[in-house]
Amino acid sequence: MSSSSQVHRSLKEKQRQEREALILKVAEDVFLERGYHDTSMDEIASRVGIAKGTVYLHFPGKDDLVIAIFERDMQEILRQMDVSLDCQSSPQSKLEALLHFMYAGLFSKRTQLLSSIYHSADMQRLFAEKGSCLRVLWDRVAQRVAQLLDEGKERGDFDPTLPTSIMTSTFLSLLSPKSYERLLADGHFVPDDIVTHTGKIFFRGIQA
Template identity: 90%
Template sequence: MASSQVHRSLKEKQRQEREELILKVAQDVFLERGYHETSMDEIASRVGIAKGTVYLHFPGKDDLVIAIFERDMQEILSQMDACLDCQTSPQARLEALLHFMYAGLFSKRTQLLSSIYHSADRQRLFAEKGGCLRDLWERVAQRVAQILEEGKARGDFDTTIPTSIMTSTFLSLISPKSYERLLAEGQFVPEDIVAHTGKIFFRGIQAKS
């Protein structure tokens, strides 16, 4: 019995490692070629396995995209919590989150994921299969709302503006889709985007009197 359990656990470990490798390679190919030019054949070739083995883990390319989103959102949430815990004031936490999304570990990945997510055909996919992603994004929104409420309680933020409006506005700032053209054209580096979007959110666009 014990030997059988060890064998099953070893097979499960190998299955998980192979699945993680497939996701890593798939993400690399998506980054290089984009969604539509990526094929399951190329992913299988780069992993070094038969295409049929890839299909055992992921029935299709859309399933790969969903799995990449779910994995990255979980990792983003974990890294985000660690990043925010290192800051003291509510504003410093939100600024750290902006930096994390644009200039940190996930800058290229979030641009890729955002471009896929905002395509019309992929929107239908996420509407059908992306329940977990919506739940994870809701957790991000809740964390931002909590920070904003803390800032209001401290007197840092305007209490006359509904927190829900503040939250939606801030979340729109951490969508790389909004700024990918500026980055692609080389007009700004990610750190510039962080500095300017943070200034707009916390100070507005009115000229100083």
């Protein structure tokens, strides 16, 4: 293959990725405004400024768009974990950074969409049927959390008698959108408060 052909293919692939990212961003905006059931592929295509058929080339339907949005978010969680591994000094500070990213970042932007999903039987069925990629990514998050907890045990920061699997499960339960929504609903807390208090309860409980 000639170098000019390779450049052309690389450019086309870059354009495809940029268009796909734009479709996801617009789709997320429409989902947040209208909810899943009232969102149409026609409106998404219109806002992006492309033909509906072009949207279908990237995403066969609304279900695939929703899954892709959350797959993108899971990838971002993993990326943020990598960043925190480089920037933070201790296992606890790394886990605290993840809590902050989830509560003050991801959840605060996705509250309405997450709420509609967790209160819709159709959406729960969708994630059960098509969400295998998300489960794989979530397992990777769980593995990294477990590694950090084991590192904290080795440093003498965390209680070595506590099983890592239970510590991991407890920490991951803090990242539940349902819990986040309930805590925000009473109006007494902002996301940063939730990070501070939930983190304090968890880390005091596992201290060596």
